[in-house]
Amino acid sequence: MASGEESDDTANTPSSPKNIYKDPDDGRQRFLLELEFVQCLANPTYIHYLAQNRYFEDEAFIGYLKYLQYWQRPEYTKFIMYPHCLFFLELLQNSNFRNAMAHPGNKELAHRQQFFFWKNYRNNRLKHILARPLPEPVAAPPAPAPPLAPVPPVPATTIAVTASPAPALSPMQFSIPPGSALAKNDMRNSGVDRRKRKKEV
Numbered sequence: 001m002a003s004g005e006e007s008d009d010t011a012n013t014p015s016s017p018k019n020i021y022k023d024p025d026d027g028r029q030r031f032l033l034e035l036e037f038v039q040c041l042a043n044p045t046y047i048h049y050l051a052q053n054r055y056f057e058d059e060a061f062i063g064y065l066k067y068l069q070y071w072q073r074p075e076y077t078k079f080i081m082y083p084h085c086l087f088f089l090e091l092l093q094n095s096n097f098r099n100a101m102a103h104p105g106n107k108e109l110a111h112r113q114q115f116f117f118w119k120n121y122r123n124n125r126l127k128h129i130l131a132r133p134l135p136e137p138v139a140a141p142p143a144p145a146p147p148l149a150p151v152p153p154v155p156a157t158t159i160a161v162t163a164s165p166a167p168a169l170s171p172m173q174f175s176i177p178p179g180s181a182l183a184k185n186d187m188r189n190s191g192v193d194r195r196k197r198k199k200e201v
Contacts, residue, residue, distance in 0.1 A: 035079055038071050041092065042085035044101070044110040051102035056092075065092050084114060 040046050055061045070076060072086055080086065091097045100106045 034068065034071075038068055038089060039080065039082050039085045041088045042082035044088075044107050044114065047088060047092070047101045047110075048104065048107035051098060056095075056098040056102075062098075065089065069093070 050056060068089060071080065071089065077083075077086070101110070
C-alpha cells in the first residue's frame with residue numbers, strides 16, 4: 001500500500017514530465033511581449049517612467065533586463081524596428097545610468113541627443129560614405145609600339161593654305177532682327193488699347 005502512495009506522489013511532483021508547462025502557441029505570445037517591451041526602451045520618457053516608479057530598485061526586474069540582452073544577437077535583431085532600444089538596453093545594465101534616468105533633466109538630455117542623432121543621421125552617413133574617393137584603377141603599362149616607317153618629305157608647293165572658318169552663329173543671332181516688320185505680341189499693351197477705343201466711341 002505504501003508503494004502505491006509513493007508512486008502517486010511521484011506522479012504529482014513538479015519535476016514529473018507530465019506537469020511541464022508548455023506554451024499553447026509555442027512561445028509566440030511571449031516573444032511578442034518581450035519584443036514590445038524591448039522596443040519601448042527606445043523612448044527615454046518610458047525609461048524615466050520606470051525609474052520614477054522604482055522598477056530599477058527591484059532585483060527581479062534588473063535580472064529581467066539582463067535576460068533581455070539576447071535581443072542583441074543577430075537572429076533576433078532582425079525583428080527590431082527601433083534600434084535605439086538596444087543601445088538603451090545596454091545602458092540600463094549600468095546602475096549609474098538607471099539612477100540618473102530618474103531625474104527629468106537627464107531624461108530631456110537623452111531625448112534631445114536622440115533627436116539630434118535622427119536629424120543629422122543621413123548627413124553624417126553621407127559624409128562617411130562620400131568622403132572617401134574611389135580608388136583609381138591601376139593602369140597596365142602600355143605595350144611598346146612597333147617602330148613606324150619614315151614618312152617621305154612633302155614638297156612645299158602642294159601645301160594649300162585655307163582661310164580660318166567663319167565663327168559659328170549663336171542662337172541669339174537667329175532671333176528677329178531689330179526693326180523688322182513683324183509685330184511684337186505684347187498682351188499688356190493690347191488690353192490698354194481696347195479700353196482707350198471704348199472710351200473714344
